[in-house]
Amino acid sequence: MTRxxxxxxxxxxxxxxxxxxxAIAMKANRFSEKPFSGPQTxxxxxxxxxxxxxxxxxVGVADLGGVPLIIDTGVSQLGKKESxxxxxxxxxxxxxxxxxxxxxxxxxxxxAANSSVPVINALxxxxxxxxxxxxxxxxxxxxxxxxxxxxxxxxxxxxxxxNSYLVACAMAGxxxxxxxxxxxxxxxxxxxxxxxxxxxxxxxxxxxxxxxxAAASADVVVTDTWISMGMESEAKQREQDFAGFxxxxxxxxxxxxxxxxxxxxxxYRGFEVSAEVIxxxxxVIWQEAENRLHAQKALMAWLAEQN
Ligand code: CP
Ligand code: NVA
Numbered sequence: 001m002t003r004x005x006x007x008x009x010x011x012x013x014x015x016x017x018x019x020x021x022x023a024i025a026m027k028a029n030r031f032s033e034k035p036f037s038g039p040q041t042x043x044x045x046x047x048x049x050x051x052x053x054x055x056x057x058x059v060g061v062a063d064l065g066g067v068p069l070i071i072d073t074g075v076s077q078l079g080k081k082e083s084x085x086x087x088x089x090x091x092x093x094x095x096x097x098x099x100x101x102x103x104x105x106x107x108x109x110x111x112a113a114n115s116s117v118p119v120i121n122a123l124x125x126x127x128x129x130x131x132x133x134x135x136x137x138x139x140x141x142x143x144x145x146x147x148x149x150x151x152x153x154x155x156x157x158x159x160x161x162x163n164s165y166l167v168a169c170a171m172a173g174x175x176x177x178x179x180x181x182x183x184x185x186x187x188x189x190x191x192x193x194x195x196x197x198x199x200x201x202x203x204x205x206x207x208x209x210x211x212x213x214a215a216a217s218a219d220v221v222v223t224d225t226w227i228s229m230g231m232e233s234e235a236k237q238r239e240q241d242f243a244g245f246x247x248x249x250x251x252x253x254x255x256x257x258x259x260x261x262x263x264x265x266x267x268y269r270g271f272e273v274s275a276e277v278i279x280x281x282x283x284v285i286w287q288e289a290e291n292r293l294h295a296q297k298a299l300m301a302w303l304a305e306q307n
Pocket of ligand 2: 227
């Protein structure tokens with residue numbers, strides 16, 4: 001069975017821990033592993049815009065001795081003239097892995113079901129698991145561990161980042177507190193899954209509408225845009241709905257004094273986070289952005305060994 005990475009818990013907590021450590025080791029010795037020597041090609045497909053994911057996969061595949069083939073679906077047949085299944089059958093005969101940023105998770109499921117090479121989710125409407133690997137690498141670099149820490153996610157908990165924080169951080173042994181306004185709470189199934197995982201670690205999963213409560217004693221404070229890709233038509237309504245959910249200095253003061261601030265980026269200063277926080281001393285967002293490269297290299301190298 002081909003291993004894929006379509007959502008955070010497609011790997012076990014032990015495998016996640018191994019990938020975090022491998023990413024840190026690969027960061028220290030950047031050109032040490034060449035699983036794609038040949039060179040083999042990795043297809044990196046985008047249905048949505050991207051800066052970090054595009055750059056980090058392109059650079060990462062090159063670092064691993066391969067060639068990245070970046071495909072924007074605006075200029076390919078996928079999604080218009082050709083099905084996902086037929087696209088997978090063409091790609092699997094030529095590329096070593098398939099990386100795809102898309103809308104519905106079901107598209108990724110179809111791609112994986114028809115591909116004998118690993119498929120990696122580079123963000124869907126439901127999950128952003130590569131971002132979480134990078135965030136966990138960043139947390140481990142800053143604290144020397146992940147288990148036993150508390151993360152507070154403030155904002156749109158019904159989106160891809162909310163889902164991935166709940167599940168991936170629970171897998172890393174972290175307690176997760178989520179603060180979201182009414183109508184933007186996490187999917188109860190995702191909360192149930194996070195609670196099931198957290199029980200193995202004695203960690204706690206809390207969902208509240210009170211940002212101060214969520215941030216209290218947190219080691220890590222995170223947020224994300226209020227207007228995810230595809231939600232642009234709701235921008236005005238969302239700006240009203242999320243009033244009071246900005247991560248500002250006052251909220252950071254509820255967290256531990258050593259707390260770090262993370263944001264997957266792109267960020268909208270003055271909306272989900274104040275400029276003072278994101279550009280301040282507790283913010284490690286550039287380290288986090290760089291870690292996309294190292295985390296995804298560890299993931300691709302590991303997937304190459306599994307299949
Ligand atoms: N965080 C993230 O995925 O950034 P991009 O949308 O720029 O790829
Ligand atoms: N939730 C955001 C994440 C961007 C990396 C989006 O989907 O647009």
